[in-house]
Amino acid sequence: MWNRISKHHLFWPLTVLAALLLFNLVYKPGFFSVRIQGGHLYGSLIDILNYGAPLILVAIGMTLVIATGGIDLSVGSIVAISGAIACLIVSRASDQHSLSIVLTAVGVALGLAIICGLWNGILVGGAGMQAIIATLILMVAGRGIAQLVTNGQIVTVTSNPYKYIGAGWLAMLPFSIFIVAAVLLAAAWLTRRTALGLFIESVGSNATASRLAGIRSRSVIFAVYIFCGLCAGLAGIILSSNVSSADGNNAGLWYELDAILAVVIGGTSLNGGRFYLSGTVVGALIIQTLTTTIYMVGVPPEITLVVKAFVVFTVCLIQSEKFRMAMTGKGKRRRAPAEREVTQHG
Template identity: 75%
Template sequence: MRIHRHHLFWPLATLAALLLFNLFYSPEDFYTIQVRGGHLYGTLIDILNFGSPLILVAIGMTLVIATGGIDLSVGSVVAISGAMACLTISKGADQSALGLVMTAIGLALGIALVLGLWNGLLVSVIGIQPIIATLILMVAGRGIAQLITSGQIITVTSDSYGYIGSGSLLGLPFSIFIVAAVFVIAGLLTRSTALGLFIESVGRNPNASRLAGIRSRYVLIAVYLFCGLCAAIAGLILSSNVSSADGNNAGLWYELDAILAVVIGGTSLTGGRFYLMGTVIGALIIQTLTTTIYMIGVPPEITLVVKAFVVLVVCLIQSETFRKTLVQRWKTRRYPAEREVVKHV
């Protein structure tokens, strides 16, 4: 098998191109890593730290897309979970109390599971199209988050809670270890058990999987539950990193970045085979691209345009059909005489 046909080749090549660009453009600012107080600091560390919420959301989105669905509500779930956790902590007398923080985390994860179950039931039981079912929660969820925060930014002063997003373990941000744990769990469940095969089967051919005895309804509910859980953990990291919850802006447009990360990673939007490692690389590409755009001084008003253009180019390069079309047109222009001879023969 040719190496360029491997599903990770183009995502890795894109990430390498971004890193190579920064090596020539700003090697000192981008690649310098310092140790202060036993913790590692630097742009590369920031990419891993700030990209952790997106990676988590994208991992959950991967399994949903593998079933042929989509979850547009993850951004709202991010906002709701962060708002619920911060609201609970803000009501406590000792905001750093471990019991209070654990209660806040439990409530945030619990409400996310309920929201994931809601999406799963709408899709699998009632039969609403995934894009519509999750669009309902995308719109309503943002309002729920603002109701929880009363339209204000809730600020907390909890060292225990802040450790989730800004703490360090073994010199690295603690959020990286959270992502690693979720990735390993998702990988074990989908590659070491039959669950991954069930997910791909439901996404590729729902009718055939049903006739084969796969309970697709439970598979769909499970992936939406997991996606909601991943979004909730991302919301905890985001809110704890800034010690506040903003129901209006937290997790805004995260669903779009997550979908892009999944597509860049090689998973098809039509469902079927999925690639968790490709998704992680896709999320790192998006975070690295965002960091690079800011570092080179692109005006904020056109940042999204530049980001969208680069992502479009990456997706086109990954498209085998697009590459074949380019090669065919190049050959047509390069050897027009030979084509005429073949045509007449």
């Protein structure tokens, strides 16, 4: 029973997440406390869910891309582009509080994010470029596009409807949590209740064999990159809405790396094939909890990334079955009979 539990793809991610939360509880006894103020729930756990929402969205889209054997390094730039476009449209409106203006801005931003995802899909699935190179192009160019949109300045908005997307509340919880839940449920339903998930895993395992079996590999690749772009666009809108501004230079910076780490921590292999959306969500929560812990402990900003990298490295080692076997010595005991047999037979 223990072996079955320990080999589950969620066991080690959940163990690490629990360890981080326990450390925070010991360091700050009131870490788990949740209070009601003004009809809203407040607390460190609520903050982790709220501030981790954009990363979870990006990581969900990244999971499906990685499942096909690809990678998307442009998600951070798409986050910056969508936030910049949305804020620019709202800021230039005569009435920023108009709901129609906000819906138009969100629609245009998401449409542009989908186009960016389609561009990546065409380069990878249509032109046959390596995913890391194809998305690297938009990663570099997209950041420049975002700065062109904002003219190198921080675009601020005062729209209450737009601010509600990332900083609003619904049923006592941050509205961004419901956006993440809706996207996660939609992705889970499409990939686990329809044949799409099987197609994605098949393409990731062997794209050529999938094509010969009748699966339209290019269409699957187009779909996952478009979905990834859409998730990044939503994340960009939430981020810019939360602070009522858009920064083309810093918005979504390094999000692509955090998203990839969340996917890997969640148990999805970078080689493609089988994927775990639930593991990705846990991985993203680990990264956000770690970020919260670093700020709470008071780690100097200049070494924050070093501490973060070390913890993630440790988590990945713990997840490695070969590493655990080597540390416990089980690997040597298992190889011993085979080595003796080879020695006996010369």
